[in-house]
Amino acid sequence: MRFGRYVLVLCVLLCPALAQAQDFGVMESAETIDRGNFKLKVNPILILRDDDSDPGVALVAGYGFTDTFDFEAKLALYDGTTIFGGDVEFWLVKDPHPVDLSVSAGFHFTNSDFGDQTGVDVTVIGSHALTPKLDFYTAIDMAFNKYNDDDSNYTQVHLVPGIEYKIHPDLDIVAEFGISLNDNGNHYISGGLAYYVR
Numbered sequence: 001m002r003f004g005r006y007v008l009v010l011c012v013l014l015c016p017a018l019a020q021a022q023d024f025g026v027m028e029s030a031e032t033i034d035r036g037n038f039k040l041k042v043n044p045i046l047i048l049r050d051d052d053s054d055p056g057v058a059l060v061a062g063y064g065f066t067d068t069f070d071f072e073a074k075l076a077l078y079d080g081t082t083i084f085g086g087d088v089e090f091w092l093v094k095d096p097h098p099v100d101l102s103v104s105a106g107f108h109f110t111n112s113d114f115g116d117q118t119g120v121d122v123t124v125i126g127s128h129a130l131t132p133k134l135d136f137y138t139a140i141d142m143a144f145n146k147y148n149d150d151d152s153n154y155t156q157v158h159l160v161p162g163i164e165y166k167i168h169p170d171l172d173i174v175a176e177f178g179i180s181l182n183d184n185g186n187h188y189i190s191g192g193l194a195y196y197v198r
Helices: 002-014
Strands: 038-048 053-064 069-078 081-093 100-112 117-129 134-147 153-168 171-180 187-197
Touching: 038 069, 069 100, 081 117
Parallel strands: none
Antiparallel strands: 038 053, 038 187, 053 069, 069 081, 081 100, 100 117, 117 134, 134 153, 153 171, 171 187
């Protein structure tokens, strides 16, 4: 398991640099969707560029298959760019530990004015319940992207702190700030709502 982590870090550090758009954001704590429940999420995203900002929106639908495993289908819409994909999430560490930990892996396809792309996503999320209603989370969000036309590739890595607050038993408000850790991405802010169908 340690060897795999070292290979992943090495891949992140060695991939060439190209600046591109953020995809869906993280927008969740480490807890997976409860078994048999559905989750619907919408979150506007504002990408912060040096000379401009680029608004978009992400739409997500998910389902909890077990107490520690879920699947989410995702769609993100930006000016001139449409991204769709999905991921599976595994909840690895939970109560009674003070910090929850999950890892997700997925894929995405990008249809863009700048060229179509495919990519693989890996996200590690750690979260802690500050109160019964408020969770603080931090994630490392990685996207490994490849242009379909010429096979050139690039990697995006974001450090993502955020909060998830339960305003109703079936409704959470989520907000986060994505900090780009390499030159291939941009900082972003996002906030939205997650609704659970139980």
